[in-house]
Amino acid sequence: MKIAFCSDHGGFELKTKLIGFVEEMGHEVYDFGCYSEASVDYPDFAFPMAEAVARGEYERGIAVCGTGIGVSICCNKVKGIRCALCGDVLSAELTRRHNDSNVLAMGGRIIGPETAKAITKAWLSTPFDGGRHEDRIGKISAYEEAH
């Protein structure tokens, strides 16, 4: 898969570890920044990454900030993005199966790298269940179209 990454300074260290992990899994990665631990504003990186995923240039996106909350708020404002903030593996599996989430958000100051890798692996490898969940996602898309 082609996977887009982004972070702010609070997520930079974890993002860097996850990029190596995801590349080792055989995926193609692009990093929308930031590129150091210097203080930045997470919307400057989350919006461009989410828009590229929404345009279909990347199949999935992974966003990391200190808590994961700021980047998830930004990503979910982009039409077509369903961003899930996850701190455990079960949520990562279920958000793929039920929400067909296309962006994963995590908090670099909240979870450790091994937990984040397990979440990422589960999220990347779990398919969407479809069925009744299609109708629910359809309602989200209809809302986006109407507003």
Ligand code: RB5
């Ligand atoms: C940056 O200090 C911090 O506010 C940011 O990484 C994130 O946690 C915001 O939601």
